[in-house]
Amino acid sequence: xxxxxxxxxxSPLMLGTALYPSPAIMAEAFKASGAGVATVSLRRExxxxxxxxxxxxxxxxxxxxxxxxxxxxxxVKEAVTTAQxxxxxxxxxxxxxxxxxxxxxxxPDVFGLVExxxxxxxxxxxxxxxxxxxxxVAERLLHAGCKVLMPWGAPIGSGLGLxxxxxxRTMRAQFPDVPMVIDAGIGLPSHAAQAMEMGFDAVxxxxxxxxxxxxxxxxxAFGLAVEAGQAAxxxxxxxxxxxxxxSTPLIGKAFLE
Amino acid sequence: xxxxxxxxxxxxAQANLAVALEELGYSTAKIATALNGNFVPASARASTSISxxxxxxxxxxxxxx
Numbered sequence: 603x604x605x606x607x608x609x610x611x612x613s614p615l616m617l618g619t620a621l622y623p624s625p626a627i628m629a630e631a632f633k634a635s636g637a638g639v640a641t642v643s644l645r646r647e648x649x650x651x652x653x654x655x656x657x658x659x660x661x662x663x664x665x666x667x668x669x670x671x672x673x674x675x676x677x678v679k680e681a682v683t684t685a686q687x688x689x690x691x692x693x694x695x696x697x698x699x700x701x702x703x704x705x706x707x708x709x710p711d712v713f714g715l716v717e718x719x720x721x722x723x724x725x726x727x728x729x730x731x732x733x734x735x736x737x738x739v740a741e742r743l744l745h746a747g748c749k750v751l752m753p754w755g756a757p758i759g760s761g762l763g764l765x766x767x768x769x770x771r772t773m774r775a776q777f778p779d780v781p782m783v784i785d786a787g788i789g790l791p792s793h794a795a796q797a798m799e800m801g802f803d804a805v806x807x808x809x810x811x812x813x814x815x816x817x818x819x820x821x822x823a824f825g826l827a828v829e830a831g832q833a834a835x836x837x838x839x840x841x842x843x844x845x846x847x848x849s850t851p852l853i854g855k856a857f858l859e
Numbered sequence: 860x861x862x863x864x865x866x867x868x869x870x871x872a873q874a875n876l877a878v879a880l881e882e883l884g885y886s887t888a889k890i891a892t893a894l895n896g897n898f899v900p901a902s903a904r905a906s907t908s909i910s911x912x913x914x915x916x917x918x919x920x921x922x923x924x
Binding site: 620628648652658679686687690758806809 | 865866880883884885888889890891892893896900901916919920922923924
């Protein structure tokens with residue numbers, strides 16, 4: 603299994619902690635999924651109810667690395683400041699860097715992303731950049747110091763799966779040694795399995811589990827899917843072909859005319 | 860003095876950020892702070908002053924994807 607900034611995960615499933623019906627269901631879903639990473643965020647805390655403190659105590663018990671995000675940040679300055687605060691609160695140099703460029707599609711602002719990635723890497727962060735499948739942007743991110751790439755499958759929360767198979771396949775082939783995570787847009791376990799079968803090193807998802815009718819059962823399904831996809835990739839799948847090829851041998855077939 | 864804490868006006872008696880955070884109910888909480896848009900590390904709170912009209916952001920762990 604690939605390592606991310608020197609850390610080997612117990613599972614290639616990175617699971618988000620938002621949108622669950624309750625904290626108890628979130629905790630159960632994590633257990634059922636066997637996820638190797640929990641993604642988290644930062645929000646304003648009130649001195650009166652201190653809601654974030656309870657959440658943190660719950661997530662700490664999962665016993666997996668946390669990956670804080672800069673979700674909702676639209677500028678480099680906002681993303682960098684959020685990353686600095688996240689590093690202090692969560693005690694990790696990991697940051698899932700999101701610089702959002704478009705409100706309806708939540709498409710990353712890749713120009714701001716590269717700029718923020720450079721600032722953060724120079725400041726000692728280990729950046730997981732939420733990007734597109736654009737190869738030139740990927741190169742710039744690597745040049746900025748990123749050692750992981752996180753191309754989107756489809757827009758965040760859309761559940762559409764892998765929208766651009768050709769682009770993702772090309773990206774995987776272009777940077778064979780860079781650990782890569784498909785982040786966002788995954789709606790079904792089959793999408794997650796497909797990403798793993800293509801040789802991606804992990805998948806990151808949240809809504810597909812949290813918004814399922816039974817989040818705990820769906821979490822388990824995703825855990826099985828990434829395991830199956832990884833095993834299939836390791837088993838070296840056959841090449842597809844356009845024409846049929848009989849699987850049952852013709853030699854020795856009875857002559858019945 | 861009046862500051863804007865997480866977008867809402869608040870009266871604070873203490874001008875020292877570390878002490879003001881205690882006054883505002885954050886003692887021992889796992890939080891991070893930004894003053895007027897700039898990150899203030901925990902180690903710098905005791906040597907940071909706040910003034911009338913300052914924008915203080917206090918954040919904590921929250922659910923995220």
